[in-house]
Amino acid sequence: MSLMEIEAERQSNPVDMIEFVAANNDWSFERSGEDELAMTVEGRWTDYHVSFSWMEEFEALHIACAFDVKVPDPRVNEVIKLLSCINGQVLMGHFDLWRQEDIVIFRQSLLLSGGAEPTNRQVEVLLSNALDTCEAYYQAFQFVVWSGLDANRAMEAVLFETVGEA
Secondary structure, three states, X not given: OOHHHOOOOOOOOHHHHHHHHHHHOOOOEEXXXXXXXXXXXXXOOOEXXXXXXXXXXXXXXXXXXXXXXXXXXXXXXXXXXXXXXXXXXXXXXXXXXXXXXXEEEEXXXXXXXXXOOOXXXXXXXXXXXXXHHHHHXXXXXXXXXXXXXXXXXXXXHHHOOOOOOO
């Protein structure tokens, strides 16, 4: 028997923990199915559409965080270059261009193999990381899509660190 053939009994659906954490934080959400939960979270730059999905076959809890930056065809190649630049700096998760809708999404998974259950802290950190990462790079996508900057200049603009407050 290989290690992959060993199955552990799962006590609950990991999306139940997401629902518990969302309810305890007074976040509005919609449970669109047994294995899915969606919510909209207000950010500093835009609203983020967050979806949690339990992927049983991979034993992974997946988060996708999308924002309203529709990528027009003439900017697709430059956005792909930007994705490569950003993903080289992101430690956890990654950005994708979802071609079905031509929007940018951030994706990350929490592996829960062997029957592991997510903790409320893991759920909060998963969501926090997704939102923080989207907030950090949102303007770079805006610069490339709407201002016509190239990927390198957009990255320089968002990685510019300010000192103090205005």
